[in-house]
Amino acid sequence: MKVSRRDLLLGTAGLTAGIFFTPVPWKVLDDVSIWTQNWAWIPQPPRGPVTTKLAACTLCPSGCSLRVRMAGGFPVGVSGSPAHPLTKGALCPLGFAAHQLNWHPARLQEVRHQGRAASWEEARSAFEKACAEGPIAIVDGRSGRAASIVLQSFAAKHKASYDALRNAEEKSLAPYAKWANVSVSSLGYDLENVRTIVSFGAPLLDGWGVPGRFTHLWAERAAGESDPQLRLIQIEPKLSRTASGAWRWIPICQGSEELLAASLASVLIEEHLVPAQGPVPPASVTDAASQTGLTPAAIRELARAIVDRKPVLCISDGESPAIAALNLLLGAVGTPGGILPKSGHPLPMPPASANDKPLRAVLIDSTVPWEYVAPEGAEAFRFAAWDGGGSRAEWLLPAPGFLEELSDLPSPPTCAVATYAVAPNLLSTSAQTKTAAEFLLQIDPTLPAIDQTIRARCEEIFRARRGTVHAAKPASIASFESAAKLEQALRDGGVWLDDPPAHSPLKCSLREWPGNSGNRAPANWATTWAQPVLPPLAAKLYQESSLRETPQRSQS
Amino acid sequence: MNRHVLAFAIGLVFALVAGWVVFPRVLYSHQQQPVDFPHKTHAAKSGNADCDGCHPFNSDGSFAGIPKNDTCAACHTDKLGTSPAEAKLVDDYLKTGTTTPWLVYSRQPANVWFSHAVHVKRAGLACADCHGALGTSDEKRLYEQDRISGYSRDIWGHSISRLRRAPHDGRTMSDCEDCHHKRHIEVGCFGCHQ
Numbered sequence: 001m002k003v004s005r006r007d008l009l010l011g012t013a014g015l016t017a018g019i020f021f022t023p024v025p026w027k028v029l030d031d032v033s034i035w036t037q038n039w040a041w042i043p044q045p046p047r048g049p050v051t052t053k054l055a056a057c058t059l060c061p062s063g064c065s066l067r068v069r070m071a072g073g074f075p076v077g078v079s080g081s082p083a084h085p086l087t088k089g090a091l092c093p094l095g096f097a098a099h100q101l102n103w104h105p106a107r108l109q110e111v112r113h114q115g116r117a118a119s120w121e122e123a124r125s126a127f128e129k130a131c132a133e134g135p136i137a138i139v140d141g142r143s144g145r146a147a148s149i150v151l152q153s154f155a156a157k158h159k160a161s162y163d164a165l166r167n168a169e170e171k172s173l174a175p176y177a178k179w180a181n182v183s184v185s186s187l188g189y190d191l192e193n194v195r196t197i198v199s200f201g202a203p204l205l206d207g208w209g210v211p212g213r214f215t216h217l218w219a220e221r222a223a224g225e226s227d228p229q230l231r232l233i234q235i236e237p238k239l240s241r242t243a244s245g246a247w248r249w250i251p252i253c254q255g256s257e258e259l260l261a262a263s264l265a266s267v268l269i270e271e272h273l274v275p276a277q278g279p280v281p282p283a284s285v286t287d288a289a290s291q292t293g294l295t296p297a298a299i300r301e302l303a304r305a306i307v308d309r310k311p312v313l314c315i316s317d318g319e320s321p322a323i324a325a326l327n328l329l330l331g332a333v334g335t336p337g338g339i340l341p342k343s344g345h346p347l348p349m350p351p352a353s354a355n356d357k358p359l360r361a362v363l364i365d366s367t368v369p370w371e372y373v374a375p376e377g378a379e380a381f382r383f384a385a386w387d388g389g390g391s392r393a394e395w396l397l398p399a400p401g402f403l404e405e406l407s408d409l410p411s412p413p414t415c416a417v418a419t420y421a422v423a424p425n426l427l428s429t430s431a432q433t434k435t436a437a438e439f440l441l442q443i444d445p446t447l448p449a450i451d452q453t454i455r456a457r458c459e460e461i462f463r464a465r466r467g468t469v470h471a472a473k474p475a476s477i478a479s480f481e482s483a484a485k486l487e488q489a490l491r492d493g494g495v496w497l498d499d500p501p502a503h504s505p506l507k508c509s510l511r512e513w514p515g516n517s518g519n520r521a522p523a524n525w526a527t528t529w530a531q532p533v534l535p536p537l538a539a540k541l542y543q544e545s546s547l548r549e550t551p552q553r554s555q556s
Numbered sequence: 557m558n559r560h561v562l563a564f565a566i567g568l569v570f571a572l573v574a575g576w577v578v579f580p581r582v583l584y585s586h587q588q589q590p591v592d593f594p595h596k597t598h599a600a601k602s603g604n605a606d607c608d609g610c611h612p613f614n615s616d617g618s619f620a621g622i623p624k625n626d627t628c629a630a631c632h633t634d635k636l637g638t639s640p641a642e643a644k645l646v647d648d649y650l651k652t653g654t655t656t657p658w659l660v661y662s663r664q665p666a667n668v669w670f671s672h673a674v675h676v677k678r679a680g681l682a683c684a685d686c687h688g689a690l691g692t693s694d695e696k697r698l699y700e701q702d703r704i705s706g707y708s709r710d711i712w713g714h715s716i717s718r719l720r721r722a723p724h725d726g727r728t729m730s731d732c733e734d735c736h737h738k739r740h741i742e743v744g745c746f747g748c749h750q
Binding site for chain 2: 010016077
């Protein structure tokens with residue numbers, strides 16, 4: 001029988017149809033999807049004993065405790081450690097996946113100079129030349145660490161300026177530090193004893209402060225209750241996640257927070273809701289109503305609601321002297337449930353220094369956020385583990401990645417009790433990476449080594465005989481036989497927490513009500529809107545956003 | 557029969573035979589265990605009728621897994637019998653101190669975190685619920701490895717279609733999810749992929 005072309009085609013059609021009635025397509029699809037996850041160039045942890053180690057996260061200053069699951073010596077999973085007294089096992093989403101960051105495509109693997117591969121020797125020569133020509137600045141994104149001491153010491157010895165950047169949480173404490181003449185890092189919020197929080201745009205439920213600290217409090221005392229133990233009043237133009245979870249959300253016009261704070265203070269004094277102390281704010285309720293979009297009655301009612309349940313604490317998003325002054329008026333400074341000084345703080349933090357002179361070069365530590373822009377004309381030596389847009393820096397210097405660097409973690413910002421932790425380097429670094437501190441130590445070996453500083457700090461804590469080390473089981477400092485054993489406990493993932501601060505006064509003096517910090521929105525929003533300067537889509541968004549002209553403002 | 561229908565039917569039958577009979581045989585490679593290990597005989601002779609006699613939980617709650625050479629050496633210090641398997645065990649592994657490279661039928665990939673303690677101690681599952689009659693059989697099973705994915709056949713299950721499977725047959729993610737749904741235990745992604 002002769003097989004025709006049509007027979008072959010029909011046979012092929014039958015074959016094709018039949019294959020879909022077999023497991024072949026589905027099984028092959030499943031297997032191929034697994035196969036693509038196991039290509040040779042995809043990093044695979046080696047097979048080996050599975051262990052769990054405690055460590056500390058260094059991605060931000062919060063220093064959350066980690067439980068790192070290691071397989072064959074490599075981290076394959078990260079979760080929060082419930083032993084941490086502040087985070088209680090909470091971790092931010094980035095922390096949960098942090099062990100993957102070391103294999104991120106943007107991981108820096110080599111020294112780069114103006115986009116081209118270079119060597120550490122060339123970088124060192126260029127930096128030494130810049131130091132000789134001067135002036136230079138060293139920028140630290142997280143002051144107070146042992147590595148910061150290296151940077152600071154180098155700056156002091158080589159007549160460079162040392163700039164410690166502050167994040168929004170630290171900036172919010174800056175006015176109190178200025179008025180009380182103390183350092184920002186020695187202050188913190190006593191959230192655990194507060195009953196009403198007035199947040200002026202601070203993202204309390206969106207990653208503010210130490211992860212888990214406020215969310216635990218909110219979950220235990222506020223979530224889902226009509227009259228919660230902890231009242232959160234969120235004053236913010238947009239319905240953020242914090243605003244949606246708050247007891248009350250007060251939508252106001254963008255940039256009018258400080259004016260509202262001043263008007264609330266004037267209502268509190270007028271209606272004798274607080275003892276009249278300190279300067280009287282110049283703002284009137286009518287002015288504030290026209291700027292904030294609230295009615296005068298609403299502002300007065302808000303002032304009464306704030307003091308209805310004390311202690312009350314106001315928190316700003318960034319530096320805001322007017323909101324700090326409102327806290328002073330409410331008696332929230334230096335009292336439980338307010339802003340407290342850390343007692344027995346063992347780690348003095350350097351003040352931020354400002355440098356207005358044109359710089360020859362700037363060395364930027366890997367803790368500095370990528371938003372930081374080096375001064376115009378300065379040769380930038382940028383340390384980073386991952387390239388976040390460093391093409392603007394002349395020198396891009398690869399820093400150790402996650403769990404690759406021995407570091408220490410002093411008290412996180414906003415925490416009212418001193419803490420100390422050591423982040424061990426669970427992974428060895430490659431020869432191509434260096435921290436900024438190691439780079440400077442190679443140039444000047446007389447600088448204090450990180451190991452030595454950590455040891456000295458542990459000895460200082462041991463001598464003070466205060467606090468508890470929180471690991472698998474909490475152990476008081478008195479139970480440690482030596483500073484070396486304390487250091488080992490911290491290197492094994494323990495966190496030292498100081499005893500709760502005794503009631504130590506924090507004297508803030510304020511002669512006149514502070515002016516606007518400059519965050520205020522332009523008063524001529526309506527004028528701007530009247531003249532169509534925005535592109536159509538932005539104009540539409542503006543019209544439908546909370547920035548638009550409010551009915552109250554239109555009537556006035 | 558119409559000639560065209562016949563051509564289509566031949567193609568169809570060929571595909572069905574290839575897919576259901578030939579494909580599973582081609583897909584899996586077969587490997588022998590380094591040493592034949594009859595579970596039933598060992599359980600009877602050692603007096604460890606329960607699985608945790610040889611596969612205990614450590615004091616910290618972790619699962620010991622496959623016994624180390626020390627456990628085997630407790631009885632096999634010298635050769636017990638004249639079988640080639642016995643000679644290989646004693647000469648190649650126990651005397652040299654080399655870890656016996658057992659091929660683990662139920663090994664999960666590295667991105668899966670599985671706690672025996674949680675499933676056995678807390679949920680009260682029996683070993684046979686997942687491992688079948690492995691511990692009560694003297695069957696010398698081949699280790700079948702998927703040539704594409706590299707996984708053991710026990711992960712997908714012995715039924716290539718995954719229809720009419722035994723309850724313990726298959727340990728894919730959907731099998732874990734099904735079991736959890738039945739018991740109303742929700743663990744989320746990070747429960748297993750930590």
